[in-house]
Amino acid sequence: MDLMRPVRDALRRHVGVLPNPISRRTAEAQPRIRGANVIISVCPYCAVGCSQLVYAKEGRIIDIEGNPASPINAGTLCPKGAATSGLVDNPLRLTTVKYRPPYGKQWEERPLDWAMERIAERVKATRDTSFEEQDEAGNLVNRTLAIGHLGGATLDNEENYLIKKLFTAGLGIVAVENQARI
Numbered sequence: 672m673d674l675m676r677p678v679r680d681a682l683r684r685h686v687g688v689l690p691n692p693i694s695r696r697t698a699e700a701q702p703r704i705r706g707a708n709v710i711i712s713v714c715p716y717c718a719v720g721c722s723q724l725v726y727a728k729e730g731r732i733i734d735i736e737g738n739p740a741s742p743i744n745a746g747t748l749c750p751k752g753a754a755t756s757g758l759v760d761n762p763l764r765l766t767t768v769k770y771r772p773p774y775g776k777q778w779e780e781r782p783l784d785w786a787m788e789r790i791a792e793r794v795k796a797t798r799d800t801s802f803e804e805q806d807e808a809g810n811l812v813n814r815t816l817a818i819g820h821l822g823g824a825t826l827d828n829e830e831n832y833l834i835k836k837l838f839t840a841g842l843g844i845v846a847v848e849n850q851a852r853i
């Protein structure tokens with residue numbers, strides 16, 4: 672039973688057509704993607720290959736959503752894929768490295784290039800002193816067991832491909848893993 676019907680009937684009799692209860696602000700609201708360019712793309716993060724709609728205005732990405740036309744993801748994205756816009760446009764992104772020297776008690780800010788040089792020097796020195804061409808039984812192994820690598824979930828397909836190619840085929844590192852698989 673519609674308990675409000677007598678009230679509405681009385682209002683119609685005395686006031687006429689009921690006023691629209693939507694505020695002017697709500698009535699004038701527009702989706703922020705209105706007027707944006709939309710480009711069909713593919714999520715960079717994993718081999719599922721979900722399709723994305725990338726919305727851009729004035730040369731800047733303003734939103735990334737799942738593509739409903741895709742037979743793979745049918746408009747959905749997992750939390751990682753749904754946060755893709757933060758990969759390309761994030762004011763909180765760190766641009767320097769936090770470094771704590773041996774016996775140090777404070778973190779220090781260092782440039783990224785400094786960290787890259789240091790990592791490269793240490794990888795080379797460790798590999799030079801630990802590389803094994805053969806194991807104890809005389810099998811050809813060409814490996815180092817002294818270095819490991821753990822990748823993060825924000826690494827994309829191409830980065831993971833290059834990491835595996837460099838570390839395993841190039842340097843002989845055996846322990847190569849990604850956080851997304853753990």
Ligand code: SF4
Pocket residue numbers: 714715716717718719720721744747748749750751752753
């Ligand atoms: S990371 Fe998520 S959204 Fe991206 S391709 Fe993989 S499953 Fe799809």
